[in-house]
Amino acid sequence: MTLRVLLHRLKTEIVGYRRPVRMARGKPKVLIIGHSHVDCLAHAIAQTGRDDFLAINLRSLAGVPFSRLARRVVETAPTRHPDAVVVCVGGNQHNALGIVENPRPFSIGDMDVPNDHGAAPTRTHIPYHVMRSYFASLLQPELIHDLFEAFPGARRFYLNPPPPLGDWSHLQRNPGIFRAKISLGPPPPQLQMQLYRVQTDVLRGFAMDEDAEFLEAGPPLTDGSGFLAPPYYAADPTHGNAAYGTAMLDVIAAGLAGHP
Amino acid sequence: MKHPYVGLPQRQFWKRDPGLADPSLLDPVSQPPFRISAQDRIVTAGSCFAQHVARYMTASGFNHYVAEQAHPIIPDSVAAAHNYGLFSARYGNLYTARQLKQLLLRAWGEFTPQAASWDMPEGRGVIDPFRPQIQPGGFVSVAELERDRRQHFACVRDALETMDVFVFTLGLTEAWVDRRDGAVFPIAPGVFGGSYDPDTAAFHNFDETETYADLSDAIGFIRHRNPGVRIILTVSPVALNATYEDRHVLLSTAWSKAVLRLVAEKAARTFDACVYFPSYEIITSPHARGAYFADDAREVTAAGVDHVMRLFVTHFADVAGTAHTAANVRDTGARAEVRRHLQEMDETMEVLCDEAAIDNR
Numbered sequence A: 001m002t003l004r005v006l007l008h009r010l011k012t013e014i015v016g017y018r019r020p021v022r023m024a025r026g027k028p029k030v031l032i033i034g035h036s037h038v039d040c041l042a043h044a045i046a047q048t049g050r051d052d053f054l055a056i057n058l059r060s061l062a063g064v065p066f067s068r069l070a071r072r073v074v075e076t077a078p079t080r081h082p083d084a085v086v087v088c089v090g091g092n093q094h095n096a097l098g099i100v101e102n103p104r105p106f107s108i109g110d111m112d113v114p115n116d117h118g119a120a121p122t123r124t125h126i127p128y129h130v131m132r133s134y135f136a137s138l139l140q141p142e143l144i145h146d147l148f149e150a151f152p153g154a155r156r157f158y159l160n161p162p163p164p165l166g167d168w169s170h171l172q173r174n175p176g177i178f179r180a181k182i183s184l185g186p187p188p189p190q191l192q193m194q195l196y197r198v199q200t201d202v203l204r205g206f207a208m209d210e211d212a213e214f215l216e217a218g219p220p221l222t223d224g225s226g227f228l229a230p231p232y233y234a235a236d237p238t239h240g241n242a243a244y245g246t247a248m249l250d251v252i253a254a255g256l257a258g259h260p
Numbered sequence B: 001m002k003h004p005y006v007g008l009p010q011r012q013f014w015k016r017d018p019g020l021a022d023p024s025l026l027d028p029v030s031q032p033p034f035r036i037s038a039q040d041r042i043v044t045a046g047s048c049f050a051q052h053v054a055r056y057m058t059a060s061g062f063n064h065y066v067a068e069q070a071h072p073i074i075p076d077s078v079a080a081a082h083n084y085g086l087f088s089a090r091y092g093n094l095y096t097a098r099q100l101k102q103l104l105l106r107a108w109g110e111f112t113p114q115a116a117s118w119d120m121p122e123g124r125g126v127i128d129p130f131r132p133q134i135q136p137g138g139f140v141s142v143a144e145l146e147r148d149r150r151q152h153f154a155c156v157r158d159a160l161e162t163m164d165v166f167v168f169t170l171g172l173t174e175a176w177v178d179r180r181d182g183a184v185f186p187i188a189p190g191v192f193g194g195s196y197d198p199d200t201a202a203f204h205n206f207d208e209t210e211t212y213a214d215l216s217d218a219i220g221f222i223r224h225r226n227p228g229v230r231i232i233l234t235v236s237p238v239a240l241n242a243t244y245e246d247r248h249v250l251l252s253t254a255w256s257k258a259v260l261r262l263v264a265e266k267a268a269r270t271f272d273a274c275v276y277f278p279s280y281e282i283i284t285s286p287h288a289r290g291a292y293f294a295d296d297a298r299e300v301t302a303a304g305v306d307h308v309m310r311l312f313v314t315h316f317a318d319v320a321g322t323a324h325t326a327a328n329v330r331d332t333g334a335r336a337e338v339r340r341h342l343q344e345m346d347e348t349m350e351v352l353c354d355e356a357a358i359d360n361r
Helices: A003-014 A036-048 A066-076 A095-096 A128-138 A141-149 A166-173 A176-184 A191-209 A242-257 B048-059 B076-081 B097-107 B142-163 B207-225 B249-272 B280-285 B300-318 B326-359
Strands: A029-036 A052-055 A084-088 A105-110 A123-124 A156-159 A213-215 B041-046 B163-170 B172-178 B201-205 B232-235 B275-276
Touching: A029 A036, A029 A242, A036 A052, A036 A242, A052 A242, A066 A141, A084 A141, A084 A242, A084 B326, A095 A191, A095 B326, A105 A191, A123 A128, A123 B048, A123 B142, A128 A191, A128 B076, A141 A191, A156 A191, A156 A242, A166 A176, A191 A213, A191 B163, A213 A242, B041 B048, B041 B142, B041 B280, B048 B163, B048 B232, B048 B300, B097 B142, B142 B207, B163 B207, B163 B249, B207 B232, B207 B249, B232 B280, B249 B275
Parallel strands: A029 A052, A029 A084, A084 A156, A105 A123, A156 A213, B041 B163, B163 B232, B232 B275
Antiparallel strands: B172 B201
């Protein structure tokens, strides 16, 4: 365990620091539950005063055993009978793999691309289904299931995390804790999108398993290549900002307006 | 009274074998002409029984060289589920000597079969006709399959050019052949992907002449590129699952094993530094009284594999221990570096994601 992670755990688990659950003033109709990618929605809720939404970052429940997380959410939430539950668990796995070049560059199988990303064919090829199995092992279908099951009767939505930021200069300007990794250089943009697509495919499958509608960002939140559009960048290299959160609240609202 | 058998070793007399009283003491292995050190790179290939051999090699301190490894970001459990490490490269089961020969030709670009891909059974994606079960879920496209195949062939070349010891297990004589160019498939088209078309796929049962010619060609091909390689031949004791010959499968099994056993013996007598290891006899011996076969009378039990590999170690290993070659140590170091990077990235994401709520705009 690195010193950084130890400090993080001290902050969240031992000292007892808890970031407060972002409470809306009224009784929310929609619970948005997940990890860091719900924070931009929480900011948007706070900024817009849309008290029919409530965002719960599971990290505010640090220290709760994994198997009890869903139950604790129920205990924490101001309502046990929301109209809808929107789950957005994890979601930065694609960035962990592809925000910077890997020390041993790799490529992923795709529908129609032999795919060495234009470079010398020295990249280790990873078949699509191998990468998909890897993502399936990283993501948390049990937690997703538990969260949906915790609110019986609520409509189910799964919110895809934002796509990657395709602007390497943004990371260079905001390296933060990635400073030590910048020297590895940028990965091929196509690879970044492939990683995101594989992750999305896995999450979409989990959502289908739970009879949840899958919600994701599209234009104008994304650019022509599918990357997050610059106006929606947070001040770090992986998250959307409050404007993105506001737009995604609209996506959720539109989903709610659709037929159940 | 003098006769030619006087003074011969005990092992040459059936009734003197200690395995009659205690099957675990059966040891039909003759003194091999070479030994295997912990540093020697061993490459494995062959039928499904060869998977046991490969697993044991990996677990027992031999340097089972796996040239085709998953990228280090892929966890070992996921890699194993996708058949990395099953053999030295992801060629799957090579049942016939013709398959081995054609793999070599294909890997060195001397043969390109017309059957480039088969459709998946459910019609989603494609599979490799020459290793149809190697990639669970199949390949998403022909392009992906071709990319993976190029990498696979590079690993096959690396494995065979740099190995010190080649362990090949002969498994079958029956095969399905593409009438157009003679390409041999490991399983019949239509069994797992593709579709059976009698106009293009034909059954063929390779006899002892054909099988020896193929094995001889394969050994010659390998030795041309790796003159010093030592070769160990074995015959799988696993019976045929099915025969296409119009006769009982037991008869086809006996015929097939007889051909393979004969061919292995002939090759061992013909080629230098080429030896036959009697895994077939150890498992099927009357001494074991069938105990080395599972309830289906076909699969080999763990006790049988243990017996085979115990004798393999006894007769071939010249150094105990788990040392690895310097090359593999370097490779392990490279893999460790990637995994360390991934762990750091995961930890960074953990911290970042916790701070995101604080820093978000």
